[in-house]
Amino acid sequence: MTAALEVRHVAKRFGALTALRDITLHVDPGEVLGLIGDNGAGKSTLIKILCGFHRPDEGQILVNGDEVTLRSVDHARSLGIDAVYQDLALVNELSVYHNMFLNRELVRWPLLNNRKMRRRAEEHLRDMGVDLPDVTVEVAKLSGGQRQAIAVARSVYSDARVLLLDEPLAAMGAKEGTMILDLIRDLKQRGEVSVIIIAHNYAQVLDVCDRVNLLQQGRITFDKKAADTSLEELTDLVVAEYRRRR
Numbered sequence: 218m219t220a221a222l223e224v225r226h227v228a229k230r231f232g233a234l235t236a237l238r239d240i241t242l243h244v245d246p247g248e249v250l251g252l253i254g255d256n257g258a259g260k261s262t263l264i265k266i267l268c269g270f271h272r273p274d275e276g277q278i279l280v281n282g283d284e285v286t287l288r289s290v291d292h293a294r295s296l297g298i299d300a301v302y303q304d305l306a307l308v309n310e311l312s313v314y315h316n317m318f319l320n321r322e323l324v325r326w327p328l329l330n331n332r333k334m335r336r337r338a339e340e341h342l343r344d345m346g347v348d349l350p351d352v353t354v355e356v357a358k359l360s361g362g363q364r365q366a367i368a369v370a371r372s373v374y375s376d377a378r379v380l381l382l383d384e385p386l387a388a389m390g391a392k393e394g395t396m397i398l399d400l401i402r403d404l405k406q407r408g409e410v411s412v413i414i415i416a417h418n419y420a421q422v423l424d425v426c427d428r429v430n431l432l433q434q435g436r437i438t439f440d441k442k443a444a445d446t447s448l449e450e451l452t453d454l455v456v457a458e459y460r461r462r463r
């Protein structure tokens with residue numbers, strides 16, 4: 218199977234600091250890959266390379282088997298790679314549905330076609346199982362989990378083929394976390410989108426991911442199917458690493 222996104226021997230340095238050394242990984246079409254690792258292991262740097270924000274110093278990136286140079290976040294997006302960061306890039310003062318259509322508003326000349334955008338946003342969010350009573354409400358009034366869900370839904374709506382989620386469950390309550398996990402499960406069931414997800418809660422990672430990669434000091438040191446590993450194994454690996462570094 219040709220990977221939806223593949224990384225070969227990628228290295229990234231920030232001055233004297235080597236953040237990524239020799240990263241090789243892939244995510245298959247429709248697969249959910251969990252990326253775990255200690256603080257400072259390089260997870261966010263890798264995601265930022267994959268979404269076109271940072272340029273790697275070495276190595277190749279392949280999208281559907283074709284080597285690409287990701288020139289910018291917009292360029293990566295045009296190739297179907299979209300990242301949802303912790304700060305989300307939603308506009309707090311705008312409504313849910315305006316955020317869903319940010320930069321690609323539906324227009325009925327000379328005005329925005331608000332009715333149509335509202336209806337489409339409602340349909341899409343309902344279709345994705347995102348539970349929101351009112352899409353006209355300002356994003357600022359929503360919870361972190363609801364905002365995260367909207368950001369993910371917006372990326373999927375924009376035809377993303379590979380979704381990069383940097384700690385989507387961080388600082389979230391149980392109910393909100395469940396909504397995001399359900400959303401990811403739903404995406405997985407449809408098999409339309411590949412997901413790379415950074416998370417610190419290994420139980421959730423095992424619950425929602427097909428495969429897990431561990432990043433340690435800028436290297437991938439572990440690659441197993443979720444079904445072939447366990448919470449104990451993942452915890453032991455990270456604890457061993459922590460002990461080694463102390």
Ligand SMILES: Nc1ncnc2c1ncn2[C@@H]1O[C@H](COP(=O)(O)OP(=O)(O)OP(=O)(O)O)[C@@H](O)[C@H]1O
Nearest residue numbers: 231234235236254255256257258259260261262263
């Ligand atoms: N823009 C930057 N300039 C300089 N150093 C950076 C930059 N971004 C990241 N680093 C360094 O690169 C290393 C990897 O950082 P990164 O944020 O990728 O780790 P991480 O695994 O995502 O950690 P965390 O789980 O704490 O978010 C760290 O030592 C960090 O200080």
